[in-house]
Amino acid sequence: MAATGTEAKDLENHHNDCFIQLSNPNIATMKEDVLYHFNLSTSTHDFPAMFGDVKFVCVGGSPSRMSAFIRYVAAELGLDHPGKEYPNICVGTDRYAMYKVGPVLSVSHGMGIPSIGIMLHELIKLLYHARCSNVTIIRIGTSGGIGLEPGSVVITQQAVDECFKPEFEQIVLGKRVVRSTSLDARLVQELLQCSSDLNEFPTVVGNTMCTLDFYEGQGRLDGALCSYTEKDKQVYLQAAHAAGVRNIEMESSLFATMCSACGLRAAVVCVTLLDRLRGDQINTPHDVLVEYQQRPQRLVSHFIKKSLGRI
Amino acid sequence: MAATGTEAKDLENHHNDCFIQLSNPNIATMKEDVLYHFNLSTSTHDFPAMFGDVKFVCVGGSPSRMSAFIRYVAAELGLDHPGKEYPNICVGTDRYAMYKVGPVLSVSHGMGIPSIGIMLHELIKLLYHARCSNVTIIRIGTSGGIGLEPGSVVITQQAVDECFKPEFEQIVLGKRVVRSTSLDARLVQELLQCSSDLNEFPTVVGNTMCTLDFYEGQGRLDGALCSYTEKDKQVYLQAAHAAGVRNIEMESSLFATMCSACGLRAAVVCVTLLDRLRGDQINTPHDVLVEYQQRPQRLVSHFIKKSLGRI
Numbered sequence: 001m002a003a004t005g006t007e008a009k010d011l012e013n014h015h016n017d018c019f020i021q022l023s024n025p026n027i028a029t030m031k032e033d034v035l036y037h038f039n040l041s042t043s044t045h046d047f048p049a050m051f052g053d054v055k056f057v058c059v060g061g062s063p064s065r066m067s068a069f070i071r072y073v074a075a076e077l078g079l080d081h082p083g084k085e086y087p088n089i090c091v092g093t094d095r096y097a098m099y100k101v102g103p104v105l106s107v108s109h110g111m112g113i114p115s116i117g118i119m120l121h122e123l124i125k126l127l128y129h130a131r132c133s134n135v136t137i138i139r140i141g142t143s144g145g146i147g148l149e150p151g152s153v154v155i156t157q158q159a160v161d162e163c164f165k166p167e168f169e170q171i172v173l174g175k176r177v178v179r180s181t182s183l184d185a186r187l188v189q190e191l192l193q194c195s196s197d198l199n200e201f202p203t204v205v206g207n208t209m210c211t212l213d214f215y216e217g218q219g220r221l222d223g224a225l226c227s228y229t230e231k232d233k234q235v236y237l238q239a240a241h242a243a244g245v246r247n248i249e250m251e252s253s254l255f256a257t258m259c260s261a262c263g264l265r266a267a268v269v270c271v272t273l274l275d276r277l278r279g280d281q282i283n284t285p286h287d288v289l290v291e292y293q294q295r296p297q298r299l300v301s302h303f304i305k306k307s308l309g310r311i
Numbered sequence: 312m313a314a315t316g317t318e319a320k321d322l323e324n325h326h327n328d329c330f331i332q333l334s335n336p337n338i339a340t341m342k343e344d345v346l347y348h349f350n351l352s353t354s355t356h357d358f359p360a361m362f363g364d365v366k367f368v369c370v371g372g373s374p375s376r377m378s379a380f381i382r383y384v385a386a387e388l389g390l391d392h393p394g395k396e397y398p399n400i401c402v403g404t405d406r407y408a409m410y411k412v413g414p415v416l417s418v419s420h421g422m423g424i425p426s427i428g429i430m431l432h433e434l435i436k437l438l439y440h441a442r443c444s445n446v447t448i449i450r451i452g453t454s455g456g457i458g459l460e461p462g463s464v465v466i467t468q469q470a471v472d473e474c475f476k477p478e479f480e481q482i483v484l485g486k487r488v489v490r491s492t493s494l495d496a497r498l499v500q501e502l503l504q505c506s507s508d509l510n511e512f513p514t515v516v517g518n519t520m521c522t523l524d525f526y527e528g529q530g531r532l533d534g535a536l537c538s539y540t541e542k543d544k545q546v547y548l549q550a551a552h553a554a555g556v557r558n559i560e561m562e563s564s565l566f567a568t569m570c571s572a573c574g575l576r577a578a579v580v581c582v583t584l585l586d587r588l589r590g591d592q593i594n595t596p597h598d599v600l601v602e603y604q605q606r607p608q609r610l611v612s613h614f615i616k617k618s619l620g621r622i
Contacts, residue, residue, distance in 0.1 A: 041594075111421055112424065114426070117423075128535075213429075224569065236484045281345045
């Protein structure tokens with residue numbers, strides 16, 4: 001039987017939609033999927049009803065920052081009203097926090113690649129079970145800058161490792177696996193345009209170095225362990241700068257790898273809290289740091305409004 | 312002038328005391344040290360007054376578990392009373408939570424090596440600035456078991472990497488550095504004896520494999536990405552078992568490396584939530600998991616009581 005006009009259009013739309021592609025054939029055959037670190041399960045929660053309309057996922061390290069973000073974006077999208085609450089969806093666990101308003105999901109990921117990795121495995125399966133389509137995911141975080149005025153925002157062109165290569169190395173069943181860390185180039189330009197629209201703070205596009213350690217791994221001189229000199233540190237950071245690195249954080253490479261492997265359009269937008277060429281300690285006044293941390297939120301919120309045609 | 316009897320005894324005691332040894336000469340010359348992720352600073356907090364009496368530090372992933380632990384150990388040590396509160400010392404940040412009662416400090420570290428690493432750098436500096444001596448530090452955590460009944464407790468003999476080697480590899484200024492992951496052998500035996508004293512749950516001494524990923528890194532078949540078979544997984548986990556590995560978690564190797572480098576007597580005590588030879592998902596009822604997670608707390612609390620001569 002030939003498809004009716006409406007069915008044909010549905011099929012066509014469906015065909016153009018970009019769904020989550022798990023790189024694991026096992027999941028489709030599981031009767032139940034327990035997302036342990038979210039305290040959510042397909043047998044106790046209706047994922048399509050809870051999350052089916054999600055189009056934008058914003059992730060960041062701190063639970064309170066991601067809670068503040070959902071309030072902010074709700075107000076910006078006109079979805080807020082007096083007395084409205086945004087309960088933590090991951091109730092019963094303190095591993096991660098998750099908030100939702102309209103098409104926006106806001107999730108914390110803790111600090112470092114292993115922590116964001118657990119979250120992303122479970123988040124990507126959540127979006128898959130919920131049959132979400134055309135999802136954009138953006139990490140909004142903090143970082144150390146290289147040669148930038150503190151408070152500058154960096155939109156990541158490439159996430160690179162400690163040797164400045166756009167690669168992520170992982171051990172799977174005891175063997176080294178190297179994966180690429182590509183990000184969506186068009187999304188980078190769209191976000192840069194949003195920053196121009198706003199014209200509120202300096203924003204650059206640059207490479208982001210992702211490390212496994214905050215102190216020795218980033219050449220800091222103020223950790224409990226340090227076996228190199230200020231000069232060694234400067235040589236290393238200058239080499240990073242020469243390789244196009246403009247900021248350093250601890251999650252971008254795995255974030256890029258996993259999102260790209262599962263068909264998610266992804267970007268990383270981080271504010272720099274200090275210039276690492278000038279120091280290691282973060283001793284800027286608290287209220288200034290709070291304002292800095294709102295900058296990626298303002299940029300990404302503007303991007304979401306624009307994407308939804310609200311501007 | 313010759314020392315008086317008391318002075319000589321003080322000097323002798325002082326000489327026998329084991330202080331924190333930072334592996335970084337820079338710290339002693341710093342005017343101020345901001346422990347950013349604790350929201351504490353030497354210029355705004357009196358570390359010797361706040362922490363100088365600390366003899367036992369217990370660390371674990373979850374902030375709420377570490378809050379529950381301080382209440383439990385306070386009651387066990389007879390330091391609790393109705394209405395007593397245990398405020399979070401790291402107020403103003405949600406990166407970590409820290410609680411104290413008497414000589415016991417309880418600190419959360421999040422999930423994974425980078426997250427526990429940031430915490431340990433700042434914790435070790437905190438203990439150094441506070442001029443603490445003779446400190447024992449124990450990680451009380453959760454893990455996946457290999458060939459053990461769920462709920463069994465593993466006291467770590469050696470923390471090993473994904474290739475079962477007792478090593479921790481780190482990138483410092485872009486170069487690979489390999490460090491040993493030795494733990495205090497006598498402390499292992501003391502803790503094992505405490506479990507015998509209690510006689511409440513099965514406890515073994517074994518190697519602990521520390522990975523950077525919870526899903527592919529531990530051979531799970533239920534992540535968003537998986538490119539191997541059940542058989543491949545079983546071969547890998549059986550090889551781990553043959554190498555003496557009894558449980559898998561995500562922090563022990565760096566914990567062992569850093570504590571040993573800074574003169575801290577350290578141990579890792581983790582309960583196993585499931586047997587990985589039989590499955591990947593954690594779908595045990597919530598109340599059973601809660602009881603499992605109390606087991607390392609009970610064991611370590613008993614150890615502290617015994618060390619203080621309260622038993």
